[in-house]
Amino acid sequence: MKLAAVDIGSNAIRLQITNVTYFENTVNFKKLEYLRFPLRLGLDVFNSQKISDKNKRKFIKLMKAFKLLIDLYEVDDYMVCATSAMRESSNGREIAEEVKQDIGLKINIIDGNKEAELINMALWSYIDEKSYLHIDVGGGSTELNIYINKQKIASKSFKIGSVRALDDSIPEAVWKSMNKFISENVSPKDKIICIGTGGNINKIFELSKPTKNKRYLNIEKIREIQEYLASFTYEERVNKLNLNPDRADVIIPAAKIYLTAMTAAASKRMIVPDVGLKDGLMKVLYEKNKIKNP
Secondary structure (H helix, E strand, C coil), X not given: CEEEEEEECCCCEEEEEEEEEEECCEEEEEEEEEEEECCCHHHHXXXXXXXXXXXXXXXXXXXXXXXXXXXXXXXXXXXXXXXHHHHHCCCHHHHHHHHHHHHCCCCEECCHHHHHHHHHHCXXXXXXXXXXXXXXXXXXXXXXXXXXXXXXXXXXXXXXXXXXXXXXXXXXXHHHHHHHHHHHHCCHHHCCEEEEECHHHHHHHHHCCCCCCCCEEEHHHHHHHHHHHHCCCHHHHHHCCCCCHHHHCCHHHHHHHHHHHHHHCCCCEEECCCCCHHHHHHHHHHHHHCCCCC
């Protein structure tokens, strides 16, 4: 069984195609294709409330390319989800309808709560009886989920994202709202462990040069990497540190968001599991199709 997931974010758009096989009562997931295209829809939307004609044309071409790959791999089922940029854009739904009519690709524009729910599906293997704050930082929004004793006790989406934060235009009231949400739902006695998801925390983790089998960062290391990155110009981050151009500018404001949430929760440690929305979509697709393909 072949499944495909498309994550239309504010900073980039991702396609993953996975082959699911069954052998000796074991389910195996093998990645066949993964593509990440740096189309920054969020910059349009957060500045002018709509996707520009130029980026609309690029987006439609990209959806055609993704649909061709989905067809060439003979995918059994797929799911396409768009997050904050398209849901806040005045022409996002119009573009999604055009893609559906002209290309045959259905785009689901989801809200922050649904986005968090889908990402959470990929996190369950990391959740136990301890207390956790899950921080998912995207280009346009940050989703927070709090788990205590394997129960989700609170969840909220905030208009705080790495692309939004590029020009320091996030109102102070929004930052305060996020801190208030955390402080109202956790206390220092909970000994919160953070779980960080998103492309920027994965890159920060990579830059920390982790030891084998280590999937966590402490808050001092995240702050150290943030300061290290800030010591370079944008051009140096691209050319000396070999960061993608669309990562080199947003990674520092993204680090600020993670650090702000961790500080509010009095947390010193973050697990970085390298999962995201596309992994949650794969879980949904698998559960939907496993009955058909026992």
